Amino acid sequence: MEMNPRKIELPMEIHTGPGVIKNTGIICKDLRFKGKVMVVTGYKTFNIAAKDVIGSLEAEGFETEYVKVKEASMESVMMVKENLEDMSLVLGVGGGKVIDVAKMAATLAGLSFISVPTAASHDGIASPRASIRDGERGSVSMKATSPIGVIADTDIIIKAPFRLLASGCADIVSNYTAILDWKLAHRLLNERYSESAAALSLMTAKMIIKSADAIKEGLERSARLVVKSLISSGIAISIAGTSRPASGSEHKFSHALDRIAPKPALHGEQCGVGTIMMMHLHGGDWRFIKDALKKMHAPTTAYELGIEPEYIIEALTKAHTIRKERYTILGDRGLTREAAEKLAKKTEVI
Ligand SMILES: NC(=O)C1=CN([C@@H]2O[C@H](COP(=O)(O)OP(=O)(O)OC[C@H]3O[C@@H](n4cnc5c(N)ncnc54)[C@H](OP(=O)(O)O)[C@@H]3O)[C@@H](O)[C@H]2O)C=CC1
Ligand SMILES: O=C(CO)COP(=O)(O)O
Numbered sequence: 001m002e003m004n005p006r007k008i009e010l011p012m013e014i015h016t017g018p019g020v021i022k023n024t025g026i027i028c029k030d031l032r033f034k035g036k037v038m039v040v041t042g043y044k045t046f047n048i049a050a051k052d053v054i055g056s057l058e059a060e061g062f063e064t065e066y067v068k069v070k071e072a073s074m075e076s077v078m079m080v081k082e083n084l085e086d087m088s089l090v091l092g093v094g095g096g097k098v099i100d101v102a103k104m105a106a107t108l109a110g111l112s113f114i115s116v117p118t119a120a121s122h123d124g125i126a127s128p129r130a131s132i133r134d135g136e137r138g139s140v141s142m143k144a145t146s147p148i149g150v151i152a153d154t155d156i157i158i159k160a161p162f163r164l165l166a167s168g169c170a171d172i173v174s175n176y177t178a179i180l181d182w183k184l185a186h187r188l189l190n191e192r193y194s195e196s197a198a199a200l201s202l203m204t205a206k207m208i209i210k211s212a213d214a215i216k217e218g219l220e221r222s223a224r225l226v227v228k229s230l231i232s233s234g235i236a237i238s239i240a241g242t243s244r245p246a247s248g249s250e251h252k253f254s255h256a257l258d259r260i261a262p263k264p265a266l267h268g269e270q271c272g273v274g275t276i277m278m279m280h281l282h283g284g285d286w287r288f289i290k291d292a293l294k295k296m297h298a299p300t301t302a303y304e305l306g307i308e309p310e311y312i313i314e315a316l317t318k319a320h321t322i323r324k325e326r327y328t329i330l331g332d333r334g335l336t337r338e339a340a341e342k343l344a345k346k347t348e349v350i
């Protein structure tokens with residue numbers, strides 16, 4: 001296989017622990033930033049964390065502005081970018097959608113970006129990719145600048161609804177099928193494959209399953225454990241330069257559900273249920289995945305996702321049309337309706 005020059009971008013500083021959000025201003029100063037900082041946040045997370053972030057920045061002499069976003073869409077990215085003219089730094093304070101929008105807007109404006117997650121719900125915290133909805137194309141994985149820093153306050157993260165933490169665990173469990181899909185594409189299509197990225201991604205998934213019993217509601221140590229795993233999964237994405245080690249057919253299923261279901265569940269929750277079914281298609285131990293998700297209190301059925309079975313079946317038949325360039329066990333033709341129904345029933349998802 002031809003060897004092209006590669007660049008791996010990683011965060012320079014990762015701050016995790018209780019109360020670290022109060023050090024945001026000092027951290028930005030130590031990283032030699034000055035001037036005006038744009039804080040991108042969400043409608044709930046503004047009060048939960050962004051207010052404190054702004055207070056900490058202003059106490060260190062930074063000027064600040066903030067903008068609230070709802071959706072991880074190209075419109076949100078452009079709206080944020082338009083407000084970045086005289087900024088020297090962008091902070092994303094919130095869940096995965098806020099972080100992706102802030103990351104992508106900073107990338108387009110040529111600015112540095114710091115990730116301030118308020119929930120351990122996704123492995124985009126430290127990754128150099130942004131998942132953005134773009135019109136008819138649906139969800140696309142865009143190349144973005146790596147966060148220069150991560151500030152993960154475990155006091156805030158553990159107070160977030162437990163569902164978000166369980167969803168983050170499920171997003172990591174999905175690395176199992178993502179790796180199987182990546183290997184398949186490597187064998188069939190000679191797609192570039194990184195042993196080290198795959199090994200890190202799989203090890204992270206194994207570790208989170210091993211620690212499942214230690215993940216408890218309200219326990220700061222649990223938040224720390226999941227955050228560490230999400231960052232390590234994000235670093236696997238950085239090494240690969242693509243989200244391949246953490247996103248395969250199970251993610252295609254989740255992206256399809258986002259388009260089809262009237263009320264989609266959380267990203268990680270949907271990916272977890274997708275992992276059960278895709279593992280069955282790979283001929284692997286889908287019960288092991290199901291049991292692991294159950295231990296983590298993550299959903300394993302359509303009912304627990306709050307999604308009608310008919311949308312699960314439709315998403316299964318459409319999943320292969322998402323990110324067509326990303327070859328997976330779904331192949332180029334995808335599942336027939338009958339096969340989709342059989343798969344969902346066999347794995348007790350519906
Ligand atoms: N770039 C990458 O590599 C990756 C990207 N992703 C993307 O991330 C997104 C999923 O992220 P996820 O966080 O699950 O979803 P959201 O960003 O939609 O967050 C879910 C909800 O949780 C709320 N929330 C966040 N933190 C708290 C808190 N501390 N207390 C109470 N509520 C809180 C948010 O509030 P608010 O309304 O304020 O936003 C939002 O309403 C998807 O778009 C997915 O594609 C996922 C994995 C990797
Ligand atoms: O969610 C991801 C990894 O968990 C990456 O998402 P994509 O499916 O957008 O590449």
Ligand SMILES: [Zn+2]
Nearest residue numbers: 123171267271
């Ligand atoms: Zn994901």
